[in-house]
Amino acid sequence: MNSIDLMVKEHTYIKRMLSVVRKLCIALVNGNEVDQVVFKKAIDFIRNYADKHHHGKEEDILFEQMKNDAGTQPGAAALLGMYTEHNMGRAFIGNLEMALNKYSQGDKDSKVDIIANAIAYTDLLHRHIDTEDGALYKFAAAKLSDHSKEEVERRCNELEKDANEKHVQEKYLAILEELESIV
């Protein structure tokens, strides 16, 4: 399925941003000041590319189809785990943003919350992506009916085309490359 191959490819971009975030945190541990602009760009990528674009495609299209397909319904518990992890990721990023705001208002101790939430997010997402690449996507590719696969392809292609017209992929890959060049 081309759409699953594309989602695996998107994971490689997301993992590259996780490496950027880890490097930003290591710089903080080594005494650097918090660069709000850089952290906010990483959060923009995480919220709008990793979450809205990628997790949105999983939640609204692939997982939705898996829930309704007899072949993949035995994996319902695994799917619930994926939704929960998406939500945990959103909570870590919300906490990271709050800690960044407190830091900018003079609460320097918030540095520890910036690091804790950013690293917790990277650890969660790495394990989440490994589960999807290594098990869930393979299960979907093997067990979804032909009709379901066609439906996933059709809806993913539509979403990709729409995002492409809005330059979503182009914008966030540029942010990724920009941040990689400065960490």
Ligand SMILES: [Fe+2]
């Ligand atoms: Fe996911």
Ligand SMILES: [Fe+2]
């Ligand atoms: Fe994913």
